Amino acid sequence: MNGFQPKIIAFLCNWCSYVAADAAGVSRMTQQPNVRVIRVFCSGMVDPGYVVKAFASGADGVLVAGCHPGDCHYISGNIKALRRARLLERLLLELGVEKGRFRLEWIAASESPRYAQVINTMCDEIRRLGPFAKPEGSVASAMSVAT
Amino acid sequence: MQTVIIDPLRWQAAPSRVVLSTNGSKPQARFQVTAPRNVEAMALGRPVEELPRILSILSPSHHIVAAQALDHLFGVEPPPPAATMRRALLETLFFIEHMQKIYFLLTAWEHPFRDLRQAGRGAAASPVPSALPDEIMHALSLAQEGAAILGGRSAHPLTAIAGGVSRYLKEDAYPRLAAIADQCRPAARRVTAAIRESLLSAGRPLAAFREIAVPLAHLSLAPPSESRKDEIAIVRNTGDEPPVQFAIEEIPTKISVHQEPWSYQPFAYLQADGWPGLSSERPKGLFFVGPLARLNDGQSLSAAAAEEERLRLIEEMGPFPHYSVAAAFWALLIEALEAVERMVALYQKEQLIGPSIRTVPAQMGALGMAALESPAGLIFHEYRVNSHGIVEELRVLDTTTANNALRCLVAQRIAESGVELRHNRQETKTRMEIGLLPF
Amino acid sequence: MPKKNIAVYTATGCRTCELALLDIHYQVQRLHRVADIVYWPYLLGSQHAELARLEAIDICFYAGAVRTHSERQMAELLRAKSRFMVALGSCAGFGGLPGLVNLATRTGPPAAVEPPADASDPPLELAALEPQVAGLTQVVAVDYVVPGCPPTQNLVWSALQGVLCEAGSQAHLSYAASRLPQKVAQAMASGVRPPLGTVFAGEKAVCASCSRVKEQKRFESVKRPYQAYESTGRCLLEQGLVCSGIATREGCGGLCTGVGIPCRGCFGKAEAVYDPGAKMVAAISSTFDADKPQKIDAVADQFLDMVGTFYRYTLPTQCALLNIQEKG
Numbered sequence: 001m002n003g004f005q006p007k008i009i010a011f012l013c014n015w016c017s018y019v020a021a022d023a024a025g026v027s028r029m030t031q032q033p034n035v036r037v038i039r040v041f042c043s044g045m046v047d048p049g050y051v052v053k054a055f056a057s058g059a060d061g062v063l064v065a066g067c068h069p070g071d072c073h074y075i076s077g078n079i080k081a082l083r084r085a086r087l088l089e090r091l092l093l094e095l096g097v098e099k100g101r102f103r104l105e106w107i108a109a110s111e112s113p114r115y116a117q118v119i120n121t122m123c124d125e126i127r128r129l130g131p132f133a134k135p136e137g138s139v140a141s142a143m144s145v146a147t
Numbered sequence: 148m149q150t151v152i153i154d155p156l157r158w159q160a161a162p163s164r165v166v167l168s169t170n171g172s173k174p175q176a177r178f179q180v181t182a183p184r185n186v187e188a189m190a191l192g193r194p195v196e197e198l199p200r201i202l203s204i205l206s207p208s209h210h211i212v213a214a215q216a217l218d219h220l221f222g223v224e225p226p227p228p229a230a231t232m233r234r235a236l237l238e239t240l241f242f243i244e245h246m247q248k249i250y251f252l253l254t255a256w257e258h259p260f261r262d263l264r265q266a267g268r269g270a271a272a273s274p275v276p277s278a279l280p281d282e283i284m285h286a287l288s289l290a291q292e293g294a295a296i297l298g299g300r301s302a303h304p305l306t307a308i309a310g311g312v313s314r315y316l317k318e319d320a321y322p323r324l325a326a327i328a329d330q331c332r333p334a335a336r337r338v339t340a341a342i343r344e345s346l347l348s349a350g351r352p353l354a355a356f357r358e359i360a361v362p363l364a365h366l367s368l369a370p371p372s373e374s375r376k377d378e379i380a381i382v383r384n385t386g387d388e389p390p391v392q393f394a395i396e397e398i399p400t401k402i403s404v405h406q407e408p409w410s411y412q413p414f415a416y417l418q419a420d421g422w423p424g425l426s427s428e429r430p431k432g433l434f435f436v437g438p439l440a441r442l443n444d445g446q447s448l449s450a451a452a453a454e455e456e457r458l459r460l461i462e463e464m465g466p467f468p469h470y471s472v473a474a475a476f477w478a479l480l481i482e483a484l485e486a487v488e489r490m491v492a493l494y495q496k497e498q499l500i501g502p503s504i505r506t507v508p509a510q511m512g513a514l515g516m517a518a519l520e521s522p523a524g525l526i527f528h529e530y531r532v533n534s535h536g537i538v539e540e541l542r543v544l545d546t547t548t549a550n551n552a553l554r555c556l557v558a559q560r561i562a563e564s565g566v567e568l569r570h571n572r573q574e575t576k577t578r579m580e581i582g583l584l585p586f
Numbered sequence: 587m588p589k590k591n592i593a594v595y596t597a598t599g600c601r602t603c604e605l606a607l608l609d610i611h612y613q614v615q616r617l618h619r620v621a622d623i624v625y626w627p628y629l630l631g632s633q634h635a636e637l638a639r640l641e642a643i644d645i646c647f648y649a650g651a652v653r654t655h656s657e658r659q660m661a662e663l664l665r666a667k668s669r670f671m672v673a674l675g676s677c678a679g680f681g682g683l684p685g686l687v688n689l690a691t692r693t694g695p696p697a698a699v700e701p702p703a704d705a706s707d708p709p710l711e712l713a714a715l716e717p718q719v720a721g722l723t724q725v726v727a728v729d730y731v732v733p734g735c736p737p738t739q740n741l742v743w744s745a746l747q748g749v750l751c752e753a754g755s756q757a758h759l760s761y762a763a764s765r766l767p768q769k770v771a772q773a774m775a776s777g778v779r780p781p782l783g784t785v786f787a788g789e790k791a792v793c794a795s796c797s798r799v800k801e802q803k804r805f806e807s808v809k810r811p812y813q814a815y816e817s818t819g820r821c822l823l824e825q826g827l828v829c830s831g832i833a834t835r836e837g838c839g840g841l842c843t844g845v846g847i848p849c850r851g852c853f854g855k856a857e858a859v860y861d862p863g864a865k866m867v868a869a870i871s872s873t874f875d876a877d878k879p880q881k882i883d884a885v886a887d888q889f890l891d892m893v894g895t896f897y898r899y900t901l902p903t904q905c906a907l908l909n910i911q912e913k914g
Contacts (some may be wrong), residue, residue, distance in 0.1 A: 008678055029736070032757070039638075047864070047868055048864035048865075048867040048868050048871075049859070049860040049861050049864040049868070052860070052861045052906050052907060053860055053861070053864075053906060054862040055907060056861075056906040059656045079877055080871075080872065082636070082879065082882060083871040083872070083874045083882050083886075084867060084868060084871040086871070086874075086879075086883055086886040087867045087870060087886045087889065088864070088867050088871075089873045089886075090886055090887075090889060090892065091863055091864075091867050091892045091893070091896075094891075094892055094893040095863070095905070095908060095909070096907065097895060103631070104866060120785050134907055134908070135907075135908060152635075153633070153634070153636070154633060154634050154914065155628075156626045157627065157628065157629070157630070157631040158628065158629075159628075160601055162596070162597075162598075166710055177710055179710060179712065181654070181656070181712060181713060182597070182653055182654050182657065182713075183598075183653070183715070184598070185687060188684050188686065188687040189684065189687060189690070189691055192689065192690065192891060192894060192896075193686075193891055193894050194810065194890055194891055194895075196810060196811045196896070197811075197850075197894075198813040200847075200850065201683060204599070204600050204683050205600070206600075217812070220704075221812065231871065239624060246607075246774035253628065258630075259608070259629060259630075260617070260618040260622075260623055261618075272874075287609075288605045288609070294903065299841065299842070299844075299845040299847065300841065301849075302605065302606070302736055303735060303736060305841075305842055305845055306845050306847065307848070308811065308812065309811075309812040313817050313845055313847050314817045314818055314845050314846040354854070375843045389782075401616070409710040410712070440682075464637070474861065490618060505796040505817075507814040508812055508813075521694040527660035535890055536810070536890075537890060537891060538811075576631070577631075580631060
């Protein structure tokens with residue numbers, strides 16, 4: 001174990017996943033302590049820019065958790081989140097953010113064990129991936145005179 | 148050993164310098180390009196349809212040849228109005244780029260920001276009529292407006308796309324184009340006459356550049372003929388050797404590039420002859436492109452004013468082929484006269500409208516290639532793409548690469564003549580810049 | 587009133603931005619009455635070695651991205667001598683097309699030809715390449731940016747007038763004033779220098795200037811520009827094309843979309859955008875007409891080379907995850 005402590009930012013929606021997280025804490029379910037929670041009113045309000053900014057600011061992983069499809073308090077906000085997440089995953093891959101660092105999950109208010117499980121699984125995954133490093137100066141001392 | 152560095156050179160598209168060293172009496176000049184462009188790195192990994200915009204960083208003509216390479220890749224023919232619109236844009240670029248070089252030439256004698264109120268009042272005698280730079284600027288701005296109408300923008304054009312062009316022109320564009328062509332034509336004639344009389348004729352300042360000549364093989368495109376339905380590339384050698392010709396598709400195998408450690412721009416040469424280096428008297432395998440290369444093919448020109456001017460050159464300097472700097476400047480004027488006649492012919496509404504301006508591709512191809520004669524010379528694009536149309540391999544022959552060897556040799560020739568004539572540093576610098584300008 | 591000194595220099599790019607200064611046609615003579623161009627290698631033949639001897643420069647227009655070590659040194663020297671430094675064009679402002687080279691070198695450098703050692707010639711060393719292509723803003727403190735590839739005539743002229751503090755005629759100002767933020771236009775009209783850091787362009791996205799009709803943003807499948815689409819009339823994004831206008835600063839007047847070509851963001855990100863790629867993901871994914879995960883995946887899979895498209899002109903400076911550290 002190399003002592004690396006991942007920093008994970010979790011955007012939790014007020015009506016479902018935040019409630020689950022709260023319940024998980026109150027019920028003293030064992031969770032790794034590497035998550036910083038940001039409460040939002042709907043997973044659909046998480047702009048992809050927030051996710052990118054989190055990684056740019058030093059996060060090693062980002063979780064967006066919303067209500068199950070059909071249960072969104074704002075009807076279809078979580079579907080918007082789903083559309084964004086799929087495209088965002090692909091952009092992040094191109095930018096050098098490995099698969100697994102960004103996740104979108106559906107967690108209902110009553111699913112506090114699932115919340116704890118998602119957190120623990122994600123922390124393990126991020127530990128395995130290691131710290132996220134912006135691909136910096138990865139270049140071209142090889143490129144002296146190129147055609 | 149003395150070393151003089153001219154850094155940077157005026158008027159050169161690529162950042163470049165000349166390092167002159169005299170070792171005893173034999174001077175050596177090294178023309179170096181001091182920063183790389185490396186468009187290949189910008190284009191690899193991009194969707195192929197983006198290339199007309201990305202590669203226009205090299206010159207506006209690359210936008211057009213990129214669209215032609217896409218036509219080839221997708222196996223589509225642009226409809227006639229689109230082909231005409233692209234052609235009209237290309238002819239306008241000929242006029243613009245040649246006139247820009249003439250304008251630069253004039254700034255050797257006329258400061259571009261001189262106060263017009265002072266002009267002629269006790270100013271040092273300039274061989275150039277003082278109104279000429281502004282007249283050229285005016286004609287340039289008209290032609291640039293024409294290019295912007297046709298291409299969306301005059302520098303970095305936009306509208307040539309796979310299979311055609313992106314849109315019809317607006318109604319009010321047609322009378323405006325006709326007016327532009329009508330004004331550019333007499334301007335081209337006046338400018339040509341003025342330059343010929345004040346700079347090119349015997350005893351005038353550019354006459355001294357008739358001796359700065361580097362005979363090299365030259366490469367140009369020959370149009371289809373009765374015996375041949377496609378364009379081909381022809382290399383005409385100096386001396387009695389027969390010309391070498393090959394199809395455009397063969398260009399990647401016939402022309403290679405060589406890198407030297409002292410220049411960021413590679414050198415093009417003929418694969419069959421191998422890289423000959425720059426030191427031998429008659430370097431076999433080197434070639435040049437451009438207006439002089441085209442005129443050296445010896446064909447008469449269709450536009451009367453251009454043909455007349457070509458005959459004047461022959462009367463003054465002898466028959467083609469020509470290799471001198473003076474002939475290269477004259478070639479710019481001759482081609483500008485030809486281009487402006489084509490602008491008049493192509494800027495016609497009937498030519499630019501039709502039922503369709505775009506043939507939509509049905510499927511992705513694997514290989515796209517095209518070549519055309521840009522104002523500065525022959526250019527060539529080759530793309531290989533994967534099944535998604537992402538560029539995996541790219542090859543671009545631009546005129547900076549094709550004429551790199553010529554510039555090195557011209558710089559050497561000027562350095563030698565400078566020592567012969569005992570020029571001082573400032574004169575050598577100006578002679579060097581003027582000598583390299585028309586290529 | 588003494589005339590101001592101007593310097594013009596291009597690093598790595600093309601010559602179009604410099605020619606944009608020259609192409610202000612008859613204005614060139616007007617410019618002459620208020621400014622002296624004391625250093626312009628491309629047009630006047632000024633030598634790099636002369637720069638050290640020059641007295642102070644009032645305004646330096648620096649175009650081109652910083653690619654070689656000597657271009658970096660020139661940027662630092664010009665910055666030291668100049669009262670105001672203007673990044674002219676997208677290459678200087680954001681990195682421009684040369685910035686895409688940073689992507690190529692991430693995935694492996696293009697095959698570099700091994701230069702042979704040539705001992706007989708005198709050494710003619712070229713400036714070394716910087717490890718990554720940078721915009722001017724990442725090498726020195728920059729006071730003003732004139733974006734665009736190339737910048738439009740109106741904005742070039744508005745930058746000249748704005749930084750020279752010469753109140754122009756109403757005709758010259760009206761176009762610029764209609765596009766520039768109000769405080770900038772007012773400053774120019776009063777002959778006062780606009781605030782440092784002004785970008786000579788609008789604040790909103792290109793959509794605000796684009797003449798196309800925007801209706802219902804919904805499309806089922808992605809179109810690539812070589813496929814059939816309405817080249818006039820309807821919004822390109824709505825038709826399923828990737829058009830970066832929604833994340834891009836306005837000021838060009840919707841030049842590309844006006845001729846049926848999707849915007850590729852040469853004016854850099856709009857004021858309110860944090861990262862252009864993230865913004866484009868947000869905009870595009872809002873328009874998918876798909877609810878089920880498989881359908882959404884099928885649409886998302888059609889987007890290729892997102893980084894090369896969304897950060898086409900801005901990779902070194904505005905890509906939050908691939909940029910280089912800014913200075914100043």
